[in-house]
Amino acid sequence: MPNDINLNNMPLIQFAGVSKIFEPEHETALRDVSFEVSDGEFLCFIGPSGEGKSTILQLIAGLEEKTSGAITKPENVSMVFQSGALLPWLTVLENVAIGLTAKGLSEAKARAGSLPYIEMIGLKNFEMKYPRELSGGQRQRVGIARALAVNPDVLLLDEPFSALDPKTTEELHRDIMQVWRDTRKTIVMVSHLIEEAVSLADRIILVKNHTIQKEFTIALPRPRRENEAQFSHEVLQIRREFFK
């Protein structure tokens, strides 16, 4: 399959010289960060832990305020969290519907609106289960369904596969690619795995020392396989910069 996503050239997200300093520790999280994300693009930030990649996601999600610079982003942004961040006292259906009820929809309408997304991520017949009755992978699927149910302009993925076993991670990679093709959502992901970034993203931005170090465009056709020579070449190229 070719790299079949048509990107609109209009940038959906723009960061211009953005810095973030956490007070009162006066700890620099980001320094002079500039980038653009096109509508429909799958962008992945990679980099060592604690050097700013998650802060970029938090700024896009509105969880943190920038210290300086300019950010342009759509209002309707949703996020999939590393831990799943599901409410343990709610069923799968109620967890997925929570974003819709917060938008003012009635319980019934929110639940009806959530069902297609639960089916889309392969959890049909799990609607009345509680998070504690699900596997780690299933919980992450619920998190993805919850994020999609609000029909966001941008879907943020904050290391959503880092706590899962390799088999489940691969299944979820396939699922997220399917969701991307079906919904044409703009996806911005954070990962610390170069292979994961190369297998999913159109573009990879390396964040090091609290700023953007380098950008890589991945022009490989999908589905991408790790055992292909071109895949290994891309990974090697990024790895060199990552450990430089």
Place this chain on the structure above:
Amino acid sequence: MAMDNRKHINHAGRHFGYSYPKSLSQRLHAAFTPFMVIVAIFVLLRISSIFPFVSLATSPTTIAFALLATFVRLLIAYAFAIVISIPLALLVTRSPIMERILLPVFDIAQSVPVLAFFPLIIVFFIHFGFSDGAAIFVIFLSMLWNIVFSLVGGLNVVPSDIKAAAHVFGIKGGSYVRSVLIPAIVPYLVTGSLLAWAQGWNIIIVAEVLHTYIPGGAVQNDLFGIGSMLVNATANGQNGVFIIAMLAMILLIAFLNFFIWQKLLRYAERYKFE
């Protein structure tokens, strides 16, 4: 060193096939059962005339009503403690500044012995002709801080991802309190309530015996309840009344433990974050 001792104890426990209670309910159960056994042995000894058994001077119905009166007092005080403690805990955890200011204030307030103020509380309520209010108020104060501090602990362990998810999905203000914070504190509300009720049962022995705090007070000033019955039975040498009243109280506490608290503790498990 302490760690080493624990290792040895755990090792010994495994060796003799004894599993140590881990959860709060298991610990309570472990503590309560031997107590019941001791009381049962004591009663058997009394009945078997090793000690002279004094005939019952108060009817069992009166004892049952006294227990009911005490229980209602505890229930009212508990209801007030719940209603007050939830907003207090939410207020404290609202911001780090609030926590820095209010938590030490609460800490001092809970450290002050409730009974030190009891004479003043009695004077205040007797002034309005509502002596029951004095007992309820002092029970309320003894219950309040157990629940408040338990809830503050619970609110402080709500995971940051959950808070972030609530923000991202637009769950804010009252909706955030109702659909995230209140359910999140359910396990802490149950454990805090359990401790509060234990404190309430402790204080009832004093809270109903008003005459000792009133200058020139008489037994008639006391409130009708199981606490005053126990104290006055002891003072009058009515051992039969004392034993039956104590057994009735233990039975009620055991009933509440097995049929209410154990069930609530199990139910609250579903509200815990992993």
